[in-house]
Amino acid sequence: MTKRVLYVLTVLPLLLQSGCSDPPRVREADTRLRLKVGQRVLKTTVAYTDGTRKMGLMNRDALEEDSGMLFVFPFAKKLSFWMKNTRIPLSIAFINDEGEVLQIGDMRPFDLTSVPSRFVVRYALEVDKGWYRKAGLKVGDSLPDFPRKVRPYLQMVK
Numbered sequence: 603m604t605k606r607v608l609y610v611l612t613v614l615p616l617l618l619q620s621g622c623s624d625p626p627r628v629r630e631a632d633t634r635l636r637l638k639v640g641q642r643v644l645k646t647t648v649a650y651t652d653g654t655r656k657m658g659l660m661n662r663d664a665l666e667e668d669s670g671m672l673f674v675f676p677f678a679k680k681l682s683f684w685m686k687n688t689r690i691p692l693s694i695a696f697i698n699d700e701g702e703v704l705q706i707g708d709m710r711p712f713d714l715t716s717v718p719s720r721f722v723v724r725y726a727l728e729v730d731k732g733w734y735r736k737a738g739l740k741v742g743d744s745l746p747d748f749p750r751k752v753r754p755y756l757q758m759v760k
Contacts, residue, residue, distance in 0.1 A: 637672070637748065642736075644670055644737075645669040647672070650674040650759045663689055665729070672725060674752060676759045678698070678724040680718060680720075682716040682717065682719070683716065684713065685714070691708070691709065696719040696721060696725070697726070697727060702742070703739060703740070704721045704723060706740070708731050709728075725752065
């Protein structure tokens with residue numbers, strides 16, 4: 603065999619393998635989701651990878667009005683959040699697969715104390731502190747269309 607044929611036979615499978623194993627790229631616009639929360643519509647950024655969940659809302663000086671971050675996990679479990687490098691006071695809601703809010707709590711900037719969920723849940727939704735009260739959302743309320751809207755992220759969650 604010639605060197606060229608050997609090169610093609612060696613390199614081609616590597617190129618094909620790397621091209622086939624790359625995960626689909628998600629554009630920033632694909633990580634935005636609008637949710638009806640209480641009496642308001644909330645613009646969320648969806649954190650569904652380990653990296654985006656770990657970064658969360660760290661190092662931000664403020665949130666846009668009526669915006670927050672929805673954390674999506676691969677399976678339901680007791681979750682725990684802290685405020686390392688997070689400059690803004692936040693409220694967090696822990697939500698089950700049906701979109702029911704099981705718990706709401708407040709978190710202080712830079713506080714390293716964990717805020718755990720008392721229930722097994724797959725989702726957490728962070729917003730400006732006090733936003734849930736302004737939106738009229740309370741424990742036991744459900745978010746309309748929540749299961750349908752988050753379903754696509756469950757197939758991408760890592």
